Every structure is written in C-alpha cells, then in structure tokens.
Amino acid sequence: MRKVEFTARPVSCSVNPLTFDRELCIGCGQCASVCQVDVMAQFEKGAPPVVLYPGECYYCGSCVMVCPVKGAIHLRHPLMNQTKFVETRAAGEQAER
Secondary structure, eight states, X not given: OOOOOOOOOOOOOSOOOEEEOXXXXXXOOHHHHHOTTOOEEOOSTTSOXXXXXXXXXXXXXXXXXXXXXXXXXXXXXXXXXOOOOOOOOOTTOOOOO
C-alpha cells in the first residue's frame, strides 16, 4: 500500500468563532475530535488546535463543553446570532410615557 501525505492550511474568513487561551489550553485535542464539522485539527500534541475552516462552524459549543479546562476555549457567536432579550409587558399593562 502506498503512503499518501496530506497538507492543510487555514482558510481566511471574516469570522473567528474560536479562540484558544494558550495559557490554559493543555492541547489534549478533545475539542478537535468532538467537532461535528471538523473546523479544527490537532497538529501538535500539547498545543491548541488550528482552526482551519472558521466559516463552517455551527456554533454548537460541543468543543467548549468537552474541554477539561474551563476558559481554555472561547466561542464567539456572530452578531446576527446574538439575541438581545427585551423585557415584555404582561397582558393588559400599558407602556409608561
């Protein structure tokens, strides 16, 4: 059987959904292995994964949930996904003027 080597490089994108705190990340690779769409890859043991396809991120948060170190991964949702909750009035209440 012939050995085949692949190379990969990050794709530029206007979004940056995932950032890793290099001080906290232990480089275990659990985040890369749990990612449903393989947006990141673990190239070096002990180093944070490389986000190869940031535009493909589903923003599901599974990488953050599986990470054994709280705060090592920061998931930033795009502005259109950030909901602003507004307090509503109960039925029959009038708005203050």
